[in-house]
Amino acid sequence: MGVGQMLWLTGLALFSIAVLLIWFVSRRREEMGLPGGKLISADTERWQRCGREFFSPRYRLGGRPDFVFRERGRLIPVEVKSGSAPAQPYKSHILQLAAYCLLIEETEGRPPPYGIIAYRGKHFRVEYSPALRAELLRVMEEMRGLLKSGAMPEGVLDLRCERCGYNKLCNA
Known part of the structure; x- marks a missing residue:
């Protein structure tokens, strides 16, 4: 596997983690009844x-x-x-x-x-x-x-x- 592919996979993994984190925080906020602002x-x-x-x-x-x-x-x-x-x-x-x-x-x-x-x-x-x-x-x-x-x-x-x-x- 080349350096370009490694960088692409690392970027994809970081992006996936960020999306999951945003989803989790949004869900917790809803559960707590906090406004969306x-x-x-x-x-x-x-x-x-x-x-x-x-x-x-x-x-x-x-x-x-x-x-x-x-x-x-x-x-x-x-x-x-x-x-x-x-x-x-x-x-x-x-x-x-x-x-x-x-x-x-x-x-x-x-x-x-x-x-x-x-x-x-x-x-x-x-x-x-x-x-x-x-x-x-x-x-x-x-x-x-x-x-x-x-x-x-x-x-x-x-x-x-x-x-x-x-x-x-x-x-x-």
Whole structure:
């Protein structure tokens, strides 16, 4: 076998590996429920912090989604949860995702059409509707009122309380 044939076979092998790798990544992306657009921001414990922080002075709110994809010119937030998938996403997770949608709307000038909550083995596409936006703003106002008054809601004292960032302030 000549040098030309060896180079041709090596090129063919590398091309085949590249095609298989692209296919595998595309399939995994679909399984995880990730959008097909370009990944523009990621914030995970396994990677160095390269996620984009979003901030809204108007709402005095800031946050960093786990992933942000650009799909057809729109930013799509993805929030990854480590726990097993519930039958439906938890309300607190939906509101967290809605907060990222609001932040993207404020910084980009237009809202994302949806966001994704990815649990282990299952993902949920959550439409960012005017009703969800209004609910988020209502909950934020309620939370600010509680913080301002010093009154905290009754808790349930479970693992969520132990992991909560406000457990030292809460009267639960």
